[in-house]
Amino acid sequence: MAKKNTKxxxxxxxxxxxxxxxxxxxxxxxxxxxxxxxxxLPLKYFLIIVVVFVILLSIHGIFILKKNxxxxxxxxxxxxxxxxxxxxxxxxxxxxxxxxxLKSNLGATYETNIYNVVxxxxxxxQSIGDIAGLTVESYKDMEDMSPxxxxxxxxxxxxxxxxxxxxxLLEQVTENTELIILVNSGNYDAMVQNDExxxxxxxxxxxxxxxxxxxxTSSGINVTKEPFVVYLSGIxxxxxxxxxxxxxxxxxxxxxxxxTKKILMVHIPRDYYVNVxxxxxxxxxxxxxxxxxxxxxxxTIEDLLEIDIPYYVRVNFNAVVNLVDAIGGIxxxxxxxxxxxxxxxxxxxFNPGYNYVxxxxxxxxxxxxxAYSTGDRxxxxxxxxxxxxxxxxxxxxxxxxxxxxxILNALDGTFETNMTMDEITSLVKMQIDDMASWNISSYxxxxxxxxxxxYSYPNQNLYVMQPKLETVTEAVNKLNEVLDE
Numbered sequence: 315m316a317k318k319n320t321k322x323x324x325x326x327x328x329x330x331x332x333x334x335x336x337x338x339x340x341x342x343x344x345x346x347x348x349x350x351x352x353x354x355l356p357l358k359y360f361l362i363i364v365v366v367f368v369i370l371l372s373i374h375g376i377f378i379l380k381k382n383x384x385x386x387x388x389x390x391x392x393x394x395x396x397x398x399x400x401x402x403x404x405x406x407x408x409x410x411x412x413x414x415x416l417k418s419n420l421g422a423t424y425e426t427n428i429y430n431v432v433x434x435x436x437x438x439x440q441s442i443g444d445i446a447g448l449t450v451e452s453y454k455d456m457e458d459m460s461p462x463x464x465x466x467x468x469x470x471x472x473x474x475x476x477x478x479x480x481x482x483l484l485e486q487v488t489e490n491t492e493l494i495i496l497v498n499s500g501n502y503d504a505m506v507q508n509d510e511x512x513x514x515x516x517x518x519x520x521x522x523x524x525x526x527x528x529x530x531t532s533s534g535i536n537v538t539k540e541p542f543v544v545y546l547s548g549i550x551x552x553x554x555x556x557x558x559x560x561x562x563x564x565x566x567x568x569x570x571x572x573x574t575k576k577i578l579m580v581h582i583p584r585d586y587y588v589n590v591x592x593x594x595x596x597x598x599x600x601x602x603x604x605x606x607x608x609x610x611x612x613x614t615i616e617d618l619l620e621i622d623i624p625y626y627v628r629v630n631f632n633a634v635v636n637l638v639d640a641i642g643g644i645x646x647x648x649x650x651x652x653x654x655x656x657x658x659x660x661x662x663x664f665n666p667g668y669n670y671v672x673x674x675x676x677x678x679x680x681x682x683x684x685a686y687s688t689g690d691r692x693x694x695x696x697x698x699x700x701x702x703x704x705x706x707x708x709x710x711x712x713x714x715x716x717x718x719x720x721i722l723n724a725l726d727g728t729f730e731t732n733m734t735m736d737e738i739t740s741l742v743k744m745q746i747d748d749m750a751s752w753n754i755s756s757y758x759x760x761x762x763x764x765x766x767x768x769y770s771y772p773n774q775n776l777y778v779m780q781p782k783l784e785t786v787t788e789a790v791n792k793l794n795e796v797l798d799e
Contacts, residue, residue: 500559500604635673
């Protein structure tokens with residue numbers, strides 16, 4: 315009787331082991347599909363994984379299908395199989411999250427515009443409901459303003475009247491307690507930047523966010539074989555939003571040559587006095603983002619540097635903080651003894667020499683200019699250093715393999731790019747395949763400070779940096795050297 319029970323138990327264990335083996339096969343097939351779908355692993359590595367999977371499953375199957383396999387062997391195989399399936403389930407989940415991230419963040423197919431309802435600080439209106447039945451004055455900065463109008467009217471019944479000059483509206487509201495204006499957040503931020511007391515003179519009653527679909531066409535560039543240019547724009551916002559019309563605090567042009575593994579970063583100061591593309595007037599480079607968004611800024615830089623810029627990456631403060639934290643910090647070199655106050659109000663002390671820092675202090679370092687006699691010029695150099703350190707660490711074999719998903723998750727919602735999923739994953743795949751080091755260099759165009767009228771503010775003189783043309787010429791030459799090699 316005991317022998318019969320033992321045989322029944324062994325038979326049941328054997329059936330259970332066969333089920334575990336079949337489920338293991340299904341898990342490995344699903345995992346292989348997700349790895350293939352992610353499209354970041356070079357073919358040679360994918361084939362190695364497939365071969366290893368097949369060998370493990372074959373060995374597992376041989377022991378399972380043999381009738382005389384000992385009980386303890388079956389138990390151990392089942393435990394290993396269950397542990398392996400748990401790891402596979404975790405990997406499938408992470409890869410699926412990565413694919414979802416890539417699909418939602420790459421190849422921007424929409425733009426976001428944020429509008430503020432602004433009144434005088436001493437106005438009687440305390441909430442959006444207080445302006446019901448009144449007239450709101452605005453400025454048409456999009457061909458079709460109906461989405462903005464409809465969104466506002468869903469909140470409160472008002473009449474919208476359009477004026478010819480947005481700057482006049484922004485200035486008039488500081489003096490008129492009855493005036494109510496609806497302005498793009500980019501124009502509002504520009505006024506705040508030009509007048510440090512502006513925010514104390516007005517009050518934002520409400521905010522409207524409009525998301526519009528845009529067409530994202532392929533550049534036709536093979537980014538793993540052809541040199542290309544990327545415009546990196548650092549948006550002066552601490553929120554998770556990336557409004558399409560906004561000031562660009564950081565303006566860096568990256569020339570990337572995947573064949574020579576060279577990257578040249580050209581920093582352009584935000585106050586650079588440039589001819590606005592499509593006009594006969596000049597303005598600060600940062601203002602072009604509020605006039606016509608990233609497209610106008612790129613076109614203006616193309617005119618300045620005599621190059622084509624097919625790609626852009628726009629990031630906000632959170633992107634730098636999250637990314638530096640995700641890669642475990644960076645080792646920054648400081649040439650001053652200074653304590654920076656980061657945007658979270660934490661003090662970040664830097665000693666002359668190398669300082670190992672994490673996200674918030676890395677951002678504070680990249681944004682500081684008051685600690686240096688050359689101001690914005692030195693800030694540009696610091697920004698380039700931070701970017702170079704991030705690139706070097708992200709592209710190292712240990713970081714890109716172990717932290718790939720963490721890096722992407724850290725960036726989720728904090729950046730925007732018109733580079734497609736295929737373009738980004740092909741670059742990642744190339745880096746994993748050759749694990750090559752990149753030669754990164756930088757150059758800063760220079761200028762002299764002046765106070766001049768601008769395209770945005772024609773009736774007042776603002777601080778600008780007039781370009782030193784010889785530095786612009788040098789930048790053009792250096793860019794062509796990298797792109798033509």
